[in-house]
Amino acid sequence: MQLASDNSGPALPAVMQAMSEANAGHMPSYGDEALMSRVRDRLRALFEAPQASVYLVATGTAANALALATLSQPWQTVFCTPLAHVHTDECNAPEFFTGGAKLSLVGEADKMTPDELQTAISAWPAGDVHNPQHGPLALTQATERGRIYSCAEITALAQVARDHGLPCYLDGARFANAVAALGCSPAEMTWQAGIDAVSMGGTKNGCLGVEAVIFFNAENAWEFELRRKRSAHLFSKHRYLSAQMLGYLADDLWLTTAQMANAQAAKLVQGLRGLPQVEITFEPQVNMIFARLPRATHQRLKAAGASYALYEGPLDQGPAEEPLLARFVCDWSITDAEIARFLDVARG
Amino acid sequence: MQLASDNSGPALPAVMQAMSEANAGHMPSYGDEALMSRVRDRLRALFEAPQASVYLVATGTAANALALATLSQPWQTVFCTPLAHVHTDECNAPEFFTGGAKLSLVGEADKMTPDELQTAISAWPAGDVHNPQHGPLALTQATERGRIYSCAEITALAQVARDHGLPCYLDGARFANAVAALGCSPAEMTWQAGIDAVSMGGTKNGCLGVEAVIFFNAENAWEFELRRKRSAHLFSKHRYLSAQMLGYLADDLWLTTAQMANAQAAKLVQGLRGLPQVEITFEPQVNMIFARLPRATHQRLKAAGASYALYEGPLDQGPAEEPLLARFVCDWSITDAEIARFLDVARG
């Protein structure tokens, strides 16, 4: 009943195996090893982007902050939703890496609409030295609430940005879950929809700690490399990042793992819907569920050892039937048995 | 004959084994896992510092830049040698992490003397708003030229810093090699000598990518945590950093591995001394050797597949007997057979 986060589970056996295989003999450092060439080739093929610049870093925040810094200037403002990870969960990493850019919040939810984006951009007059200047659009796919943008939605948002000459970044910490849910290709969800740079997360989907950052426009490449080094995110024994990513990409493991996680979440949602007094607050589309359950249900679950984020409280005091918001995340390793047991306990 | 760097070799089997063992089931993220508590306990015991704050990051540059930023202010200057890694090899990471502090260069070599430090500090008047303000002392142990400070030398340098109220940081990317060479305790080489914070490198000595940062003064703890998060160096699946460090610390592996690397380098030096026309430019004390060999010798070695850094050239043109500077580094995995073969080829 470990539903706290998709970063609390173990790594995939195939990824661990790739790490072991990479641990043989001497290799060049800092990404010059042959393994990284193979990573580059595979990701270019997967994204149908033979000219793309491909890099690896070890954390999602590094991927986001480095990509946004490469696409922006310190006097600009990034456009993102108020729930975006880059705004709420990175302790000002984007502000740090960009040298002091601002984040302007678009809309009020985890997904933005083209109209909301247009409104947010227009709120800052173009070409006026006094206010923050327009900078990149940052979308999150899947969102922090477990929802996804369709490729058409991404295209429409990117078009608004492009109309203002702004680059588009896609935070793909849960990239694989989104592709699995949409059934589209990586290319369709990114550069074909107008995305300039994307992170493709491995950490939350069965790796130890690796994220690919891909620029479809090669002019950003050298600056990104300098920013990565300057921020201490260039690994000397880079082979272990490469190996993780190779293991993750082999045999479509990245996709089948995400499909599995999404499927388990779907089972959990289905079960939750069968319970009384449960409110699903966002229609789950990937491996994350936001739902309100009665306090008494939470008490039973927590007492039985279930692990998940409870956003409202207190757990111990108040009416038994009062609904309290919680988040349940299925990582790849969640079993049918765990879900069944969770639902059993929830049923009471 | 892989002598390019101690970051080009593989990880220790025991470290890989610890990674595998840590890859079981769900765990709290971000350093809240039980493994990190054990790391903390072991490092506090090893350093005889029960109150020390202990953190893990994945790269040596992160350790250095985060520690220096925590100990300094943007309007200050760090004091280090002109050969210090923080000055020459981090693409301005210290300047970035500190928010724009300056590095003032002390002396002209890889080791500084107390007089040179005193001169460098005095070059900036204290309390004058116009010039950079005095900031932390940064020593490297072992140095970038393979030499070490004795504990007495560290004590004398730290005393100069303390006389000016300045904190002392020790870049211990090759901490274990230095302890192995000195035969002292970690405490003697650090807080007992006046060091306020130290990094203890694992990456170059048989880990995949992990460095401990230890503050002997607890008041820096929370700021360091915020800086680590803000710079994207807090790992979600932190367990794999903890596991590496636990494997590295078990059974004194960190020390015996360094002793082994130092011993292999000593064998190599001994062999090099037996060759004609070889000049050892710095008396090697750990696992790094700087030496000048005739061009013809380099040509034979490179042709035979030896890998190492050649600082002077060109390799292909010029007198056969002209001496050219090179660096040879022994990592833990270098065998007697490799050294013998290297010397055979060098002998011609």
Place this chain on the structure above:
Amino acid sequence: MQLASDNSGPALPAVMQAMSEANAGHMPSYGDEALMSRVRDRLRALFEAPQASVYLVATGTAANALALATLSQPWQTVFCTPLAHVHTDECNAPEFFTGGAKLSLVGEADKMTPDELQTAISAWPAGDVHNPQHGPLALTQATERGRIYSCAEITALAQVARDHGLPCYLDGARFANAVAALGCSPAEMTWQAGIDAVSMGGTKNGCLGVEAVIFFNAENAWEFELRRKRSAHLFSKHRYLSAQMLGYLADDLWLTTAQMANAQAAKLVQGLRGLPQVEITFEPQVNMIFARLPRATHQRLKAAGASYALYEGPLDQGPAEEPLLARFVCDWSITDAEIARFLDVARG
């Protein structure tokens, strides 16, 4: 009919005179001149704060950005309204000077309420390394919409901040206009209400370019001086800043000038109320008026040479009676005749 801004008018004769008088012979530089001692004494007396640290800078943005940087850390978030000058009109200066702090927006108007502030603070959990940390409260007095907080309102807001351990900064670019409107003392509006640092603007109220920054807590003094120097805002011929401020403070000129500007604005408002189809959007309390006038009225005014900011448009197309938002600012030099003429033209 020059109502564009209180920074488009000339300087007060007495201020110009003080500049001329200061232009005699040699003096120490960088604020060490005797004139600055007199400034310090006068401002300490005016604020009834004998221990206050007092500094001069030349622009309001410098005052704001330096004060906020001194009161915050890069991983924190400042709390201000969405209309605050520091958010909308400084091209990310606060983010630059703080080293990348975030601005969290409180409420939706130019004034915030204690409840809104409490909500904004609580939106970021305390002590969680992942999100921005709580930083200073930044209030603007008078606001960007020409309104003022009462001393009781400031006290209530500062109390919310203090309950969370947060310092309070007051952007007083129009400090004098606010004091004039409230009829309170500078002390009542600042430290007695819980304010830790304040800027007292001279530029908009008859000086050439000078703002005082006052810290009621002396511990911030040296850091502010270093930040001022490092940001190139320490003037070598500082005497001309001191002289302006001395001229401005003499004979309560700062206050009588603001009273005059406020009074002229009151006359203008009274006149505007007498016109048909005029909507005063914010109840003006100082020297700024936000009002909607019919397009035809704007057309007449602009044609007659009136200068002011028109926020809606277009001027040339659309129904004659359509109301369009504009801002009218009275600086000290606006005469009764100008106001009368403006109203005449507006009347048609």
Place this chain on the structure above:
Amino acid sequence: MQLASDNSGPALPAVMQAMSEANAGHMPSYGDEALMSRVRDRLRALFEAPQASVYLVATGTAANALALATLSQPWQTVFCTPLAHVHTDECNAPEFFTGGAKLSLVGEADKMTPDELQTAISAWPAGDVHNPQHGPLALTQATERGRIYSCAEITALAQVARDHGLPCYLDGARFANAVAALGCSPAEMTWQAGIDAVSMGGTKNGCLGVEAVIFFNAENAWEFELRRKRSAHLFSKHRYLSAQMLGYLADDLWLTTAQMANAQAAKLVQGLRGLPQVEITFEPQVNMIFARLPRATHQRLKAAGASYALYEGPLDQGPAEEPLLARFVCDWSITDAEIARFLDVARG
């Protein structure tokens, strides 16, 4: 006998007069006033550079730090001498404004040679992600020791920079003194010699506080404007900067004032040479003199009220004949009588 600095003297009457004349009525703010158009035209004409971008700021450090930031990237290193103002006297302003660039020191004196520059550039391998990247050359003219580069010397240095693709900045805090000494045109000393951007100081040469920054390549213009605003150096009542500069430029006042200051310094040097036991340490070329005088001479001068910087000491203790280094600066207002009296006292 006020020889402390050329920033301790008063402003020129013509400059004060221009300020008074500019203090009439309302004007657009932020550099949009007609006065600034005239400044732009005059400086373009003076520099024979019709396309140049021209800006005004109020301090020399702002000019330097903003120009260098515009010409560099945070991962680069600026090349300057160890005596450069940007290195020694700006409390890390260049590091702050550039976002953390490094300053690499060239040579060991106040002037650098092309060979020294070449050596300093070559010390950082090009295209290596690990070390700081090559950034702009920063020259100071006149230097901090009162010496000047000939136009040929500037050309030779700029050529070295250009060979590496690096832009060249000239810190002209004492620009006028240098032009006066060389007898060349502003164009010859700048863009014709390979300079990309230059500051032309007014503050030290009879203004209150104004420096022009001129880019000969228009592509830097908008970025400079954004950086100036973001660093709080864009003045709302910009007219007073424009007026100073106009007064300064009228009737070649900038040049004749510098000629006067240089001439007074020459008289002082001539007088000093006539004294026993005086050593002129740098051959003075502008309005600054570095000389060693016996302690007893200093004691007499200081007792008589002379004001200047004494770098060695103590004044009160030690052999009467011991030579102590001092700096004497003649600003425009130093009279023949003052110099005569100084020499009288010095003679004893």
